[in-house]
Amino acid sequence: MIFYFTGTGNSLYVAKRFDENPISIPQVINQSNQTFTDKTIGIVCPIYSGDLPRIVKRFMEKATFNTDYFYFILTYGKDHSAATENANKFAKDLGITVNYAHTILMVDNYLPVFNIDEERTLDKKIDEQLAAVMADIKSFKSDILEPTEAGRALYRMAVERDKNFPSMNNGEQITVKDSCIGCGICTQVCPIGNFYVEEGIAKRHEETCEFCLSCANNCPQKAIGMKMMDRNPNARYRHEEITLQEIIAANNQTI
Numbered sequence: 001m002i003f004y005f006t007g008t009g010n011s012l013y014v015a016k017r018f019d020e021n022p023i024s025i026p027q028v029i030n031q032s033n034q035t036f037t038d039k040t041i042g043i044v045c046p047i048y049s050g051d052l053p054r055i056v057k058r059f060m061e062k063a064t065f066n067t068d069y070f071y072f073i074l075t076y077g078k079d080h081s082a083a084t085e086n087a088n089k090f091a092k093d094l095g096i097t098v099n100y101a102h103t104i105l106m107v108d109n110y111l112p113v114f115n116i117d118e119e120r121t122l123d124k125k126i127d128e129q130l131a132a133v134m135a136d137i138k139s140f141k142s143d144i145l146e147p148t149e150a151g152r153a154l155y156r157m158a159v160e161r162d163k164n165f166p167s168m169n170n171g172e173q174i175t176v177k178d179s180c181i182g183c184g185i186c187t188q189v190c191p192i193g194n195f196y197v198e199e200g201i202a203k204r205h206e207e208t209c210e211f212c213l214s215c216a217n218n219c220p221q222k223a224i225g226m227k228m229m230d231r232n233p234n235a236r237y238r239h240e241e242i243t244l245q246e247i248i249a250a251n252n253q254t255i
Contacts, residue, residue, distance in 0.1 A: 001038035001067075003028070005045040005056050005191070006250055007212030009242030010075045010106045015044040017130055018137070024250040026191035029059045037066040040137070044073045047103070048211070049162060049169055050081030050155035052090060055191060055210050060094060069140055071100035073133060077108020077119065082147040082155040100137060101144045104129050109217055109237045112173065112226050116235035171209035173226045174216065176202045180223040185244070186215040193253030218247055 004015035005025045015022035022044070028034075045056045052060075052074075072087045074080065084101040091098045105124045108114040136143065147155075162169045171194075182200035187193070194209045195202055202224070216224040217236045225233050238247065 001036060001040070002042040002044060003059070004043070004250075005053055005212075006242075006247065007046070007189075007191070007210075007214035008109045008217045008237050009239030009247060010104075010109070011044045011046055011073075012242050012246060012250060013239045014073055014075060014104055014106075014130065017134065018042065018044075025056060025059045026251050026253065029055065029062065034062045035064045035066070039067065040069040040071070040140075041065050041067040042071045042073060042137070044075070046212075047074045047076040047080055047083040049158040050083050050151075051086045052083070053210060053212070057090060060091065060096070065096060069099050069137075070096055071137055072098065072102075074101070074103045075106050076103055077106060077110065077114065079151065079154055080105075080145075080147070081158065082152045084145040085147050085152075086155070088144050098144060099140070099142050102133050102136070103145060104133065107237055107239070109213055111213055111216060111231065111236075112168070112229040113231060115232040116237045117232055119237070167228070169211055171211040172207050173228055174204070174209070174211075174213075175225055175227045176204075177223045177225055179221050181221055183220065185218055185220060185248075186224060187254055188248040188252045189214040189218045189244075190253065191251040214247060214251060218244060 002015050002019045002022045003025050004011050004022045006012040045053055074083050080103040088098045088101055106126055107119045167173055180202050182197045184197050186195040186202050194204050194206055222236055
């Protein structure tokens, strides 16, 4: 059994390599039955500022996992910081024993900092990384990837940044441009159902969100951008082997 959270398809692509039918966290987090039992249980999700996404933490706090082997696979685009250590600690505090936690370097979709066109040109050897992690899990290897001291320092910097400038990581940067045509794709790809369309224009219920950037990256008009920084407003990203319909199926809260 494998659960995933995805905004642009990276983590879904990884999860599908382990299971043809991985389970979307946004689609199960509000279900009444939160007890899950299997021989192995894994969570695949992106790293946000050196930590687990908030929605993943909320899911883990609600759920009960009955398994002999629990693992994390965390996707990232630049530096995994202290993410595996933080994920392990968070799980431990919930009474969950983590047997394995590793990372996969992929395209970085953090629009305020990274130019997606440049990211696409980099060979990050994703399939080679996946093969190694899959072999580890198949053999029930016990291993928590140890962060470097530089990684821990980077995480501390991210925590301080988010404390002093919360809009860098809480969704307040997101804005809808005049080029919006009210197609409603954003209402379907947002994992917390934060978008709605009114008078032909996309709007948000709340100014803060998961900041997964699924809305911006999947908008066909590129009409959702950043207020302060957007390295390349003309470049957006969805994993080439993941369809828009798969992102909608994973995240849609309007059904």
